[in-house]
Every structure is written in structure tokens, then in C-alpha cells.
Amino acid sequence: MALVNAPALQFKSSAVFGISSKPFNFLPMQSRSFSVKPLVVEARAKARIESAKIRNRRILKKFTGTPTKPRLSVFCSDKQLYAMLVDDQNKKCLFSGSTLQKSTRQNPPCTTIEAAKRVGEELVKACNDLNINEISSYDRNGFSCGERMQAFEIAISHHGFLPR
DSSP, X not given: OOOXXXXXXXXXXXXXXXXXXXXXXXSOSGGGSOOOOOOOOOOOTTHHHXXXXXXXXXXXHHOOOOSSSOEEEEEEOSSOEEEEEEETTTTEEEEEEETTSHHHHSSSOOOHHHHHHHHHHHHHHHHHHTTOXXXXXXXXXTOOOXXXXXXXXXXXXXXXXXXX
16 A cells, blocks of 8 residues: 555634634633642631620620710720720710829829729719719620729629629
């Protein structure tokens, strides 16, 4: 048998795809090169703090303060305690106190736990001056109690502001 040298068939036109002189390019040249990013899995280190923020947002939807029954918001950082009476209807702060104020730390010098108790006593005096007999809600900003928070709560609960 003899080998026949036949020219290769080249199709430059097609009835299905139309007339084309270039090979088919579905993707542009720039997008053909892919960059592969490594998969990085990060641990949730601040899950407790994030969940406290989520809890606080959910609580604030339910409770609002009025001028006669304000919301008591307390924040306790690593070293200090901050307390506010908030009127949410008028968007005003009726009272604010912290363990950093000179009036609470003045005479005699005291620890932050004693200062937190004094902040609670100042809050009670401010409530008496403003004719506030009840607090609509006690907002600890989603955090658990510590020694400063407990000293503050004891000072307030003696005057009947916390339901215990």
C-alpha cells in the first residue's frame, strides 16, 4: 500500500458559527491567568466580646428610658466603672458618673471598689434630686459582674432601684 500525501483539510468558515478567520477565543488573554490565593482560617479570638455586643443591641431594642423611668447603663472596663442614666426618648443623659471623677476619689483616697460604691451613692442622690423613683432597665452592656459592679449594685439596691 502506498501512502498518499493529501493536503490537510482546513475549514475557515462554518455554517453554524459564521465566518471566522481567527481561532475561537472565549476568554480574553488577561483573565486566562489565575492567581490562587491561599485559604486562611482564622480563629475567633474575640468571640466573647462580640457576643456581648450582639446581646446589648438586642436588649436595647426592647428597653427604652423615659424622663421619669430612665435606663441605667453601666460599663465596667479593666480598671474603672462608668454609669449613666439615659433618657432615650429625648436622647439625653440625666446623670453620668465614674470611678475616675475627683469627687468620688477625693477624701479619703480609696480603691476602685470603694469608688464604685460611691458612684452608686451619687447616682441615688441624683435620682432623688430628679424625682426618679424607678429605673426602666438595668443595662450592664452584656458583660458579667465583677467586684466593682457588685459594689455598685449593692449601693443602688439598698435604695430600691434594682429589683432583687
